[in-house]
Amino acid sequence: xxxxxxxxxxxxxxxxxxxxxxxxxxxxxxxxxxxxxxxxxxxxxxxxxxxxxxxxxxxxxxxxxxxxxxxxxxxxxxxxxxxxxxxxxxxxxxxxxxxxxxxxxxxxxxxxxxxxxxxxxxxxxxxxxxxxxxxxxxxxxxxxxxxxxxxxxxxxxxxxxxxxxxxxxxxxxxxxxxxxxxxxxxxxxxxxxxxxxxxxxxxxxxxxxxxxxx
Numbered sequence: 001x002x003x004x005x006x007x008x009x010x011x012x013x014x015x016x017x018x019x020x021x022x023x024x025x026x027x028x029x030x031x032x033x034x035x036x037x038x039x040x041x042x043x044x045x046x047x048x049x050x051x052x053x054x055x056x057x058x059x060x061x062x063x064x065x066x067x068x069x070x071x072x073x074x075x076x077x078x079x080x081x082x083x084x085x086x087x088x089x090x091x092x093x094x095x096x097x098x099x100x101x102x103x104x105x106x107x108x109x110x111x112x113x114x115x116x117x118x119x120x121x122x123x124x125x126x127x128x129x130x131x132x133x134x135x136x137x138x139x140x141x142x143x144x145x146x147x148x149x150x151x152x153x154x155x156x157x158x159x160x161x162x163x164x165x166x167x168x169x170x171x172x173x174x175x176x177x178x179x180x181x182x183x184x185x186x187x188x189x190x191x192x193x194x195x196x197x198x199x200x201x202x203x204x205x206x207x208x209x210x211x212x213x214x
Contacts, residue, residue, distance in 0.1 A: 021189035074127035080113030146187030155180030
């Protein structure tokens with residue numbers, strides 16, 4: 001009976017934790033509305049929170065790459081992936097150098113990460129497959145779908161401009177931006193919680209757990 005109660009308690013804690021991710025997204029949107037009206041630019045609370053979360057993800061997976069040799073290659077790739085997303089979020093700053101300049105540092109990070117894991121490609125694939133079996137992976141993939149797919153589709157101009165063709169496109173654009181940026185922030189929050197859980201999960205396992213399972 002105690003085991004079942006502990007499982008239910010964990011489920012409730014998990015529900016509350018991920019509910020906080022939704023509350024964070026809405027809270028930052030409300031703060032931006034209060035502070036900047038309808039502006040969701042590079043200095044908005046939503047955008048800054050997204051960048052902080054991405055930086056935290058990079059740090060967490062970099063820590064795993066340093067501390068856990070048995071998942072080093074997969075952690076390097078995931079940290080590099082979030083690094084590219086972080087650079088993409090800072091595209092307006094890179095545009096001060098040249099429009100679209102963000103692509104070059106993103107490609108440099110991609111090349112570096114691929115080079116670091118290329119010396120043991122088989123082990124890299126094993127580690128990535130192992131990661132997909134982690135309980136935290138489902139929340140990571142949910143967050144990425146929210147960021148890369150749902151927010152983009154939900155933020156299409158076709159939807160919002162089509163809802164009320166006679167309404168001001170200027171106002172509809174800001175509504176569209178709020179929905180899109182809020183959805184992205186929710187996805188980023190899910191990714192961070194997943195990353196944190198994965199770090200804790202790996203800390204509980206023996207260092208060579210993956211090698212022993214092969």
